[in-house]
Amino acid sequence: MTHALKITNLKKTYDNGFQALKGIDLEVKKGDFFALLGANGAGKSTAIGIICSLVNKTDGDVNVFGYDLEADREAVQEHIGLVPQEFNFNIWEPVIEIILNQAGYYGIERPVARKRAEELLKHLNLWDKRDEQAQNLSGGMKRRLMIARALIHNPKLLILDEPTAGVDIEIRRSMWDFLSKLNQAGTTIILTTHYLEEAESMCNNIAILNKGEVVESTSMKELLSxxxxxxxxxxxxxxxxxxxxxxxxxxxxxxxxxxxxxxxxxxxxxxxxxxxxxxxxxxxxxxxKTNRLEELFIKLVEKSKEENTSIKSTSSEVTA
Amino acid sequence: MKPAQKLTAFKTILSKEVMRFLRIWVQTLVPPAITMTLYFVIFGNLIGSQIGDLDGFKYIEYIIPGLIMMSVITNSYSNVVSTFFTAKMFGHIQEMLISPVPNHIILMGYIGGGMARGLIVGLIVTLVSLFFSSLTIEHPIITIAVVVLTSMLFSIAGLINAIYAKSFDDITIIPTFVLTPLTYLGGVFYSINMLSEFWQNVSMVNPVLYMVNGFRYGILGVSDISPVASFSLLAVFIVALYGFAYYLLKKGVGIRS
Known part of the structure; x- marks a missing residue:
């Protein structure tokens, strides 16, 4: 087993009939730094939601480090850490409590959790803010708080859904540095981002989603070539x-x-x-003029749009 | 998760919930004490002194068990409904959903939090009542069992309400239009023997009547309902609602898209 994540024919249709995922296949290797790109509404957050047990899938399989999401949900959850797109902590709780509570949900005893929380908060320059209510933190601090929270149980797979959105360049760079070190230490990372230079500079492999389908899945080097x-x-x-x-x-x-x-x-x-x-x-x-990956991204998404339009017009001719 | 890890997860949820309502004690613990003091003064002392004995007890003595129970019911319910709904609205319920903490532990943690608040408020109201009447407890074990089970039942009910709620209006509709009428008509202020036969029969379908009377039996030793009926009803409702709440959580109703 060489993969950290393997997705097979994953489908999701919401109650309102919207088909967010149309049967995607994806494989992320152990130790990889993987970019999952796509425009808004492409299906990235839905896919992440399913992997993290926040969204119920309609069909397909998700396997994390050899554990099937349906059969071994607990084992899958123990291996994953998630930094979501939206701030989703209790804003009235102190920083340290948010981290310690998260550790508790993974069954980590308080003394052990305290030690880990101290290490993480110091690494992420939040130790001085540990007793501060989360609502008083700046945007960048809130993002780092979510990273610390996601790492408290030492996950082998870290998923970051636009972790640097709205973060100034200095903090963004320090976060890149932190994530690179984490990846070098063996943590597999999946990153979604709108900053394509971020994906280009950090990720080894890439998948591009468009309207619920994978339009490209390859190595960054191959794609840029x-x-x-x-x-x-x-x-x-x-x-x-x-x-x-x-x-x-x-x-x-x-x-x-x-x-x-x-x-x-x-x-x-x-x-x-x-x-x-x-x-x-x-x-x-x-x-x-533009970031290289950005040019390719736009081309691939546009190509996918053209193909869809051509399929639609062909089928309408047949129907007519 | 191993049993020790489950215990840690349970303690985490429970302590988080208890700390939450203790942190905002002015909103959670003081108001019921003030409201019940007013009930004791107005209904117990001022109006009650004009009313004769009920089942051999002064009116204020008769209504004290009902008022304690009313506080326990309201606070257990409102604690869980508000905290779980807030966790849903602000998204921090996801902290638990992505973790391997089992649904039973989530349920028990929230129910435990609701029970803790309900029982603390019940204790505060009991202490306040001592300023108005001396209180002797006839059957301590029955008293404790009824109040604990009632707070458990209404904590579960609050959780179910929160699971279905989509807006803040939805978490006030049930307490306002269902819980309050059932409590007021549940024999808090009167004995159902004072009602006509028809209304006595109607009252028998009100579950709160069984809890108030079970508690009254524990404290005063008098009741309109047999204690066995009170315990049976509590047991059936707790098992049924817990099973339903577990099913909703497992299916992800209202919390997983």
């Missing part, structure tokens, strides 16, 4: 009135001092600069 063209935004040293017509690069002009250049992935950056120099275009600074 599919990117054919990368677009760079260049700030120019001198204004450029007209783009040279004989230039070998595809250039779009934003304004007189900013251009966007498309570079085929078979070409090097040196080629880009040599070509621009040849046409007397001098560059002050450059950056990626």
């Amino acid at each position: 599919r990117l054919q063209v990368e677009t760079f935004v260049l700030d120019l040293k001198e204004p450029l009135d007209i783009i040279p017509s004989d230039c070998e690069l595809t250039i779009h002009q934003r304004d007189t001092s900013t251009i966007e250049v498309e570079l085929d992935k078979t070409r090097s950056l040196n080629y880009l600069f040599e070509t621009l120099s040849k046409h007397n275009i001098r560059v002050m600074s450059m950056r990626n």
